[in-house]
Each structure stands twice: as C-alpha cells, then as structure tokens.
Amino acid sequence: MKTLSWFRLGLRKLALSATALIGLALSPALAEDLNALVWCDHSDPNFLKPFEDATGIKVNVKEFEGTGAGLAILDQSQPGEWDVMVIDSIDVRRGVEKGLFEPLPEDKLPLGDLYPQVKLDQFTKIDGKRYGITEKFGYNTIGFNKSKVDPNDMQTLQSLVSDKYKGRIAIYDYYLPVMGMAALAAGKKTAELTEADLPAIKEVLLKMKANAKLVGEVTASQTALATGEVDILVGGGEWVTAGLSKENPALDFSIPKEGGILWSQSLAMLSASQKKDAALKFIQYVLSPEGQARLSTSSCYWGMPANQKAALSDEQKKVLRFDEQPDFLARAQLYPAPDEKLDKQMQDVWTEMLQAQ
C-alpha cells in the first residue's frame, strides 16, 4: 500500500511538473531569447528589465573586454548563437571584414537624433551600408580630484608630465586612448598618426609612467582615484567620475586645451542571427530616449548617451555635463584607429612603457 501511494504521489508530482513546464513554455515572458555579447554596462537589470517586460524577449548577456576577446568568442561559437554585439566603434570594420555583421536599416533607427560627431560613419558604415550604430560615448581625458589638485593645472596635458604631480597619477591601462593623449601632448593629431610619430609618443608616455603610481584597468584605476591613492587619472573622464559623483563630488574631469580623445561604443547585429527582428527591437530600445538614459547611467559605468533626446533627469545631465557637450565635442579628437601594423607597433611601445622602471 505504502509503495502504491508513493507511486501515486510520484505520478502526481510528475503531472504537476509537466503542467508547470508547459505553462512556462507558453508564458509570454519566455516567448523569445536574445543572446547579446556586451560590455558590463549592458548587464544592469535596470537597463534590461524594462525591455524584457515590454517585449517578452529575454536578453541573455555575456560580458567581454576588448574587441579581440569578443571576436574570439564569436569564432568559437556556433553560427547564430549570438544576435547582437557591443563593439568599439572604430572596430566595427573588423567585424564586417570577417563577415560577422548585418547591415542595419537606417530608416528604422533614430539617426537624426544622434550627435553628428559621434555617428563616426567612417568606421560604422562600409560601402554605404551601416553596420554599427553608436549608443554611448565619452572622453578619455583627465579625471581628477578637484580638492587635491589645482583645476587650472588640469587644463593642460603638460601637467601630467610635470614633477608637481609625481606619484599622484594613475594611468588607464588601454594603449589606444592613452597613446592618443600622449600624441595630443606631443602636438599631433590622432587621426593622422603614423609610425614616425611613435618616438615622440613614447617619450611622453615614459614621462607619464615616471610620474605614475599605477597603470590600472577600469576597476583598479577607479578605485585608486576614489580611495585617494592617486589624485589624477590619465585616460579618465565622465565614465570614471560621474558614477562616483554621489559618494565623492570632488571627482571631476576636464578636456584640456590640447583636446581629449572621443571614445564611442556601437551596437551591431550578427549576420548569422536567427532572431533579427528581436535584435532590431533591442537595438531600437537601446537607442530610444528611455533606453539611452538607462544605459548612460548604468551601474557599471556612466557615459554620454549618443541620442541627444535621452530622457535624463536634470541631476544626471549636470553630472554628465550634458550642456557642455557641444564644446567638448568640438575639442575632442578621434580615437586612434591604427591599421594592423601600426596597432602592433603601438602595443609594443605600450609594453615597453609598462616594463620601464
């Protein structure tokens, strides 16, 4: 009898589980999945959940750092496994050359609302087709603690190599923007860099290194600035200071007279995606005023929304220095976009700087 009742109980549990599974399968909340290769700012539930609730599309995210790592993930994945990808705007071309990206329908995207300077068509459009759309941007420039340094000194890159701030500097550990800043300090234009410019850039870099306490990735450099371990972050900007503004209002950034480096991240759709409609819906959400506001104030890092109509609060706009953007953009220079050979040479100079004692 006991065995029989256990059997019945087991059957009942099985029936209930099957019903629940069928119910879940039919639930609109799980109607569709979208797989996104993203940077950490896209993992914020405050950013994803409104989209998921509104569309019933579940967004599965995988974070990566660096275009090389992202492209390697795609290489190792089955075609169609990923639907959308976040990528440095300057690297959209690399994905297109590998045949990874799908042209985006410009008429279904709010291109007219984007800051013209951040569309970066020279990188995101190939043969007249748009493969990437800028979603967020900012500046690699000077981040600093205004209660510890003279803000006037932060109006020139030369302060970064002066003895006055020796041992009070951290350098953001990414060679392209920081070498771009070194190029600006050496009086060069980032869009015109060649191999011949490397000795001058290296000289500035080595001087910066001599003044630096550390060369750190995002978390390490942010922590160093926030804890007072250093007072200046070379390569920092709103992406470091804005998110920490509540805890530490003394953190600020400047665009020095030599200029700053404009960084921008784009969204691309994978050509092998089987869910292109859902992918487009996601891209449209990210570019919408609401999506832009949430992405630009993501818990991982803040940045300027590409869409000028982003639904930011006055306080958020103040922290991001929204109203000063036209001036900043006018003074910002392009992110270095070297070809393969120059890229390798730049990375070797960077390696030399890291090893310098």
Add this chain to the structure above:
Amino acid sequence: MTEKARGSVANGALPWMVVSPAVLWTLAFFAAPFIAMAVVSLTLHEGGGFSFANYQQFFSNPSYYQALVNSLEVTGIVTVVSILLAYPFAWILAEQIPERWQRLALILAVLPFWTSYVVRSYSWLLVLAEKGVVNNTLVQLGIIAEPIQLANTRFATVTGFVHFFVMLLTLTIFANLKQLSPSYRKAAADLGAGPLRTFLHIILPLTFPGIMVGAFLTFVLAIGDYITPQILGGNNELLMPQLIMLQIGRRGDFPLASALSILLMAVVTVAYIACARWLKIERA
C-alpha cells in the same frame, strides 16, 4: 582458444580498460589542446602560413623577455619566502600543538583558501594602500614619517602570493612531518646528536620531499597566475601571464599568445624535471 588463453587476454586487457578513461581524458583535454596551441603558435596573426616569427619576436624584444625574467624573479622570491615562513609554521603545528587541537589549527591555517582569490587580492590592495592598515600603523609607531608606496608594487604582488602559498606549503610540510617516525629523533639522541644537529641532518633532509612538492606547486601556480600581479602589482612591470593577456585583449593575437604560453610551459617543464630528479621521483 583455450580458456586459459582467454583468461590471459582478459588479464592483459584489464589494465588498459582501467586506465583508458584517464588516458582518453588526458588526450582530449590536455594533449589535443596542447598540440593545437603549439600549431597555432607557429602561425601568423596576419597573413597565415607557418613561421617561427612569434618565438623570434619574444627573444628579440627586450620588453617581452623581461616579462619572463620578472616572472622568474617574483616566483623565486615567493617560493623561498613561502618556504621560510611555512616550515616553522608546519613544525609548530606538527610538534608543538597537542594532537587534539591540530585539526582545528589546520582548519584555521587554511581559512584564507575559503575566500575568493580576487576578493583576497583586492583586500590586500586596501591593506597596503597609502591610507591602509600597514601604513597607518607604521606612521603611528613613528617608524616612518610619511606613508610609503606598498600597494601597486612588486612587494604587494609577492605579499599576496606568499599569503596564499604559505598555507599550501604548510600543508605539504605538515603531512611530511607527521609521517616521520619518532624513532629517528630517539636514535639521533642516542648517538649523541643535539636538537639542532638532529634537525639539520635528520629531520630537514627527510622533509625535503614535502618542501619540494609544495615548492613545485607554488612555482607552477604562481608563475601562471594573472590575477595577483594584475591587481596588486599595479602593472608597474609585466609578468608573463599579463604579457599573454595583452596580446589577446584588443588585437586577438592568438598565435603570439600561444607562443608565449608554450614558452611559459617550457619553463614549468624544466622546473618539473629539476624537482623530479632531485626527489628521485622516476622509477627507472
């Protein structure tokens, strides 16, 4: 075939059947990936084709081979310091702590293993920071007038490593000490040897296997570690794992990264051969 012959075949096949899962596992998850990595290391990031260019690049670029020198220096310091700290610790645990408390003492000793490796490294960063516990204490004691830079240095990297590997070495040396029969000491005393002489000529040589096993594990784990130097070293010098990661991050230069990994593996192999010979692990 007779029954005896069938039995003999079955007996011959049995050992292969027993070891075949392990052999297949090793082939699939070590040998095959290793061969693939070796092949990739002989290709070029751009243009394809086979070449030794990645290896040539390593030996011709001082910044690259400096990473190996840095790795060997840091790992050497970590191994020696860890042994010097772990041996007395293990000896106290094995000889001075009453048997019934040894289990608890061992648990306390391995407690650092229970926390996340990354969290532990960031914790050290805060402890060694300019306004951290160490600098504050030194300033308050009047030993230093101003805070000194401890975080983001090689010292910080070594400290983070040593904290972890002292525990590992303590376990291997403790296990070795516990296996030693008390009769060795009694015999030495009977023959007139004092405690120091007994330690130097009897105990220490007999615990060499424990030291060397722990030292080898420390060497292998430390030389291939990316997290600790990345967080605590402040990138003020590059070690081999950081140099490898640098090739992948943006450029995705897997051929060069593979070549560097093969070189790192060659160093580990040399260390293994050195240890194996010393310990007479081979059964030849």
